[in-house]
Amino acid sequence: MNDDSFRHWAARAVQWGADYRAGLRERPVRAQTAPGAIARQLPEAPPEQPEPMETIFADFDRIVPPGMTHWQHPRFFAYFPANALPVSVVAEILTANLAAQCMLWQTSPAATEIESVVLDWLRQALGLAPGFAGVIQDSASSATLGAVLTMRERALEWNGNRQGLAGQPTVRVYASDQVHSSIDRAIWIAGIGQDNLVRIPVAGPLRGMDLGALEAAIVADREAGRLPAGIVACVGGTSVGATDDVAAVCAVAARHGLYVHVDAAWAGAAMICPEFRSLWQGVDAADSIVLNPHKWLGVQFDCSAHFLRDPATLVRTLAIQPEYLKTRGRDGVINYSEWTVPLGRRFRALKLWFVLRAYGLEGLRTMIRNHVAWSRKLAARIAEAPEFELVTEPVLSLFAFRLRGPGAESDRINLDLVDAINDDGRIYLTQTRVDGRVAIRFQVGSVEATEEDVMGALDVMREVAGRVQG
Numbered sequence: 001m002n003d004d005s006f007r008h009w010a011a012r013a014v015q016w017g018a019d020y021r022a023g024l025r026e027r028p029v030r031a032q033t034a035p036g037a038i039a040r041q042l043p044e045a046p047p048e049q050p051e052p053m054e055t056i057f058a059d060f061d062r063i064v065p066p067g068m069t070h071w072q073h074p075r076f077f078a079y080f081p082a083n084a085l086p087v088s089v090v091a092e093i094l095t096a097n098l099a100a101q102c103m104l105w106q107t108s109p110a111a112t113e114i115e116s117v118v119l120d121w122l123r124q125a126l127g128l129a130p131g132f133a134g135v136i137q138d139s140a141s142s143a144t145l146g147a148v149l150t151m152r153e154r155a156l157e158w159n160g161n162r163q164g165l166a167g168q169p170t171v172r173v174y175a176s177d178q179v180h181s182s183i184d185r186a187i188w189i190a191g192i193g194q195d196n197l198v199r200i201p202v203a204g205p206l207r208g209m210d211l212g213a214l215e216a217a218i219v220a221d222r223e224a225g226r227l228p229a230g231i232v233a234c235v236g237g238t239s240v241g242a243t244d245d246v247a248a249v250c251a252v253a254a255r256h257g258l259y260v261h262v263d264a265a266w267a268g269a270a271m272i273c274p275e276f277r278s279l280w281q282g283v284d285a286a287d288s289i290v291l292n293p294h295k296w297l298g299v300q301f302d303c304s305a306h307f308l309r310d311p312a313t314l315v316r317t318l319a320i321q322p323e324y325l326k327t328r329g330r331d332g333v334i335n336y337s338e339w340t341v342p343l344g345r346r347f348r349a350l351k352l353w354f355v356l357r358a359y360g361l362e363g364l365r366t367m368i369r370n371h372v373a374w375s376r377k378l379a380a381r382i383a384e385a386p387e388f389e390l391v392t393e394p395v396l397s398l399f400a401f402r403l404r405g406p407g408a409e410s411d412r413i414n415l416d417l418v419d420a421i422n423d424d425g426r427i428y429l430t431q432t433r434v435d436g437r438v439a440i441r442f443q444v445g446s447v448e449a450t451e452e453d454v455m456g457a458l459d460v461m462r463e464v465a466g467r468v469q470g
């Protein structure tokens, strides 16, 4: 591709993107394609000769969009959002053009310094204490892996990386059963083992860890010669928004010298609104926090913000040349690859910088406040609807409900309803289990959603439920 052709096709791609976004409402939200249908449209062998861009682009347009679930759709109410505001797409195009490896300050001074500054902007926006330093990870899963490795190394007095885990005391980590599966995987990858992720039962309407049980588990482990290392607290769990009492968890941790990592991957974004901060009250006592601007702040995937009270512990865990640590802060140079598991890093700070500037905190707060208000309004309507039952009250903009049905039939009928709704295509929802029974999750988070989109979902649900039941 020569310079002229690059100009032409890059411009075409941008035009395509604008048209795609403008036409999203006309598309079904969830892909309506059968397994294998897309693969069958591709040749089995790679091309031996170059193909014209016109053909490649035409095939993209014909094959790809119908085979996608549309995450930017205004009526996407499934999972959590993965919003990409247009301004963040613009920044991502620039990042793709720079195509830099941002592993060291020297390989990317602007990327490194903008990352430091915009993460400090974000820290201020969230109301976190000035001591926290931030880094952008590719995902919350990676941030949590870094935190679990840090817990392990800190507890093993920095011997795990060197000596391996054989012969070390048994490392123990505590969390409720409401934490995300990325915590389990971090435990596996860190060599701690699933059996040493101690599940603390939850209590109360927010399904937070029972603090007495947490403390008892730590004490029992100590007495049995095991090594308590840390606690993963959850703020806005993926299933129904379960939230631990962060202040109380940190107080337990402080009594026992444990590390606390707070997973607020989705809910953390809402903390730019002071009125929601009670949800993670006491968070300044945590050792690390992760939240994903790539979920609810409109910053294109991937952009996960990882805040650390003492980055030196993470760097000591991950840096391959610990003497680098000694220069950090002295000459002001940060090599962010020492804060992350992968060495290579993209210039992710650019899109966060663009979004924060183009919307301002007030613009982003308005979006989040609307989502929360509409979610509450819809949940109240569902609670009044005779055919539905509200299963969990909204935590920010997430709640769960179910179609009423005879006890034994309830799970099947609700799974059928989710399938039927998603086959219908006007809205997109996913299921979960609450206290062992199937429930349907509903979260409001699309940057393009309007109040009509959200309230109109009830009409779709009622209509489809009538078909499922009838």
Ligand SMILES: *Cc1c(COP(=O)(O)O)cnc(C)c1O
Residues within 6 Å of the ligand: 080, 138, 139, 140, 141, 142, 180, 182, 236, 237, 238, 263, 264, 265, 266, 292, 304
């Ligand atoms: C989405 C989510 C994750 C995983 O985030 P990734 O960035 O995809 O790794 C972890 N925890 C919670 C609570 C989440 O909502």
